[in-house]
Amino acid sequence: MSTAIKKVAVCGAGGTMGAGIALVAARGGFETVCFDLSSERLEQQSAAAAKFFDKAIARGKMDQAQRDAALARMSNTSDLNDLADCDLVIEAIFENLEVKRELFTKLNGICKPETIFASNTSTLSITQIAGGCGREDKVVGMHFCLPAQVMKLIEMSRGINTSDETFNNAWAWTETAGQIPVETQDKPGFILNALLVPFNNDVIRAIEAGLASAEDIDIAIRTGLGYKMGPCTLLDLIGLDTQVLLGEAFYPITLDTRASVPPLLRRMVAAGKLGNKSGEGFLTAEVAPKAESCLSYEVIGKTGRSFPDGDHPLAAGSVIHGDVRIYTGTCFEVNADKAAIAVELDTECLGVYTGELGDEATANVVGFARYRNGSEAPSNLIELVYKPHTKPAAIAAARAVFEVAGFDVVLCNDLPGRIVDRLVRPKYNDALRFVDEGLASPADMDKTCCMGLGYPVGPVGRAVAGGLARHYCVSKAIYDMTGQPGYAPARAAVVEHQRSQA
Numbered sequence: 132m133s134t135a136i137k138k139v140a141v142c143g144a145g146g147t148m149g150a151g152i153a154l155v156a157a158r159g160g161f162e163t164v165c166f167d168l169s170s171e172r173l174e175q176q177s178a179a180a181a182k183f184f185d186k187a188i189a190r191g192k193m194d195q196a197q198r199d200a201a202l203a204r205m206s207n208t209s210d211l212n213d214l215a216d217c218d219l220v221i222e223a224i225f226e227n228l229e230v231k232r233e234l235f236t237k238l239n240g241i242c243k244p245e246t247i248f249a250s251n252t253s254t255l256s257i258t259q260i261a262g263g264c265g266r267e268d269k270v271v272g273m274h275f276c277l278p279a280q281v282m283k284l285i286e287m288s289r290g291i292n293t294s295d296e297t298f299n300n301a302w303a304w305t306e307t308a309g310q311i312p313v314e315t316q317d318k319p320g321f322i323l324n325a326l327l328v329p330f331n332n333d334v335i336r337a338i339e340a341g342l343a344s345a346e347d348i349d350i351a352i353r354t355g356l357g358y359k360m361g362p363c364t365l366l367d368l369i370g371l372d373t374q375v376l377l378g379e380a381f382y383p384i385t386l387d388t389r390a391s392v393p394p395l396l397r398r399m400v401a402a403g404k405l406g407n408k409s410g411e412g413f414l415t416a417e418v419a420p421k422a423e424s425c426l427s428y429e430v431i432g433k434t435g436r437s438f439p440d441g442d443h444p445l446a447a448g449s450v451i452h453g454d455v456r457i458y459t460g461t462c463f464e465v466n467a468d469k470a471a472i473a474v475e476l477d478t479e480c481l482g483v484y485t486g487e488l489g490d491e492a493t494a495n496v497v498g499f500a501r502y503r504n505g506s507e508a509p510s511n512l513i514e515l516v517y518k519p520h521t522k523p524a525a526i527a528a529a530r531a532v533f534e535v536a537g538f539d540v541v542l543c544n545d546l547p548g549r550i551v552d553r554l555v556r557p558k559y560n561d562a563l564r565f566v567d568e569g570l571a572s573p574a575d576m577d578k579t580c581c582m583g584l585g586y587p588v589g590p591v592g593r594a595v596a597g598g599l600a601r602h603y604c605v606s607k608a609i610y611d612m613t614g615q616p617g618y619a620p621a622r623a624a625v626v627e628h629q630r631s632q633a
């Protein structure tokens with residue numbers, strides 16, 4: 132697609148997002164006017180732009196002439212009148228409805244009638260930002276990802292009054308600028324943040340509940356799901372104060388309790404622990420090296436969900452009378468003589484075997500599950516489950532057996548869904564519900580998550596690959612134990628479950 136847009140202005144170009152968007156526009160060949168109230172910030176960003184393009188030369192992405200031309204296309208101003216002849220104005224100023232509305236109303240009186248106004252808002256409504264500005268049909272949502280100069284994805288949305296012509300012209304510009312647009316609706320958080328904000332809050336609530344350490348949550352999500360970055364690393368990067376603002380913006384609009392700010396998050400911010408920017412966030416501990424030796428062990432039952440046929444890395448080392456006993460896919464008996472007994476879990480809690488209160492006879496019993504998305508091949512992750520009365524020596528003995536066999540082991544309390552399913556099932560339900568609500572197509576939902584968040588497979592694709600009927604069973608099991616609406620299986624999963632029962 133080609134574009135008639137030649138000259139672009141970026142408002143808030145002295146800020147994090149605006150600076151990156153200006154780089155995208157200039158790199159894409161457009162004359163780029165960088166506008167900000169702070170001329171000091173604009174100067175800082177000009178220096179950063181030169182460095183960014185220098186690095187691009189070093190990485191072989193552009194040559195000296197292209198770098199010089201890109202920089203020459205950029206100009207700075209703190210005078211709105213300099214935006215008069217721009218074809219497209221992208222605003223990335225403070226996230227405040229009144230401030231954004233005021234900017235577009237002023238610009239309406241300055242810019243030529245055909246200029247398109249785009250907003251990079253993360254949480255506000257495009258329709259509301261456009262309301263009363265005088266050219267509501269020419270306002271469009273254009274949500275870049277951080278850092279804009281690196282991330283290709285743009286979530287594009289129409290306000291109620293946005294014309295097709297405006298939307299199509301803005302879409303064509305993003306493609307010409309080398310970006311990848313996806314279409315979504317004018318709803319809080321579009322696709323990316325609508326999925327991410329509640330998910331990140333779930334992670335914080337899991338830490339608060341004592342489910343697992345932040346370090347183990349990151350390992351579980353990376354190893355179990357293949358995400359490039361663990362959620363606690365991402366939270367520390369986003370900034371915990373920013374996560375508070377996102378929750379405060381989303382919850383009043385969506386009334387989704389998962390979006391509301393978790394008490395632990397508020398306490399962290401009050402304590403000055405904001406993540407990377409303050410030097411301390413959720414991740415604090417070094418991850419201990421894996422065990423290099425373990426006690427002898429015996430495997431009872433050769434196959435289970437964790438070890439489908441032909442895939443039992445522990446089988447070769449199994450002896451007749453081992454110090455540690457591992458039950459896979461079979462019934463279990465207490466035996467106080469064993470250093471540890473590890474019983475394979477499906478969706479049930481360990482308490483089913485030990486009793487909820489536990490006693491001395493079951494103090495050597497732990498649960499385990501090798502994470503597996505439905506019928507897909509198992510991952511390398513072992514979630515090791517303990518109760519308050521479990522002896523630390525039993526946990527260590529079982530852990531060593533799995534680590535020596537090459538698994539990544541994380542410890543978690545005996546709470547529904549353990550780490551991975553507890554965190555990921557609500558996200559799959561959200562994604563499936565969003566498809567039903569017309570927020571985006573399944574393909575765009577997944578593309579957004581893969582491109583914007585580095586997931587290897589998007590949530591819809593993952594839920595489908597594992598089997599929607601299995602998703603139903605896991606989600607329903609957690610829902611029955613917690614009563615939390617996020618686990619109520621989405622319609623598509625209910626339908627597939629019904630089909631599997633027919």
Ligand SMILES: NC(=O)c1ccc[n+]([C@@H]2O[C@H](COP(=O)([O-])OP(=O)(O)OC[C@H]3O[C@@H](n4cnc5c(N)ncnc54)[C@H](O)[C@@H]3O)[C@@H](O)[C@H]2O)c1
Nearest residue numbers: 143145146147148149167168223224225226251252253277
């Ligand atoms: N930070 C992110 O991860 C992210 C991602 C996507 C979208 N966004 C959205 O981008 C926008 C900007 O966020 P940010 O994180 O870059 O903020 P920021 O605070 O880093 O930058 C905002 C910039 O806007 C300038 N500014 C404020 N009011 C202005 C006005 N009236 N006219 C001109 N300039 C003005 C400020 O001087 C500042 O340089 C927000 O709408 C935010 O929701 C942020």
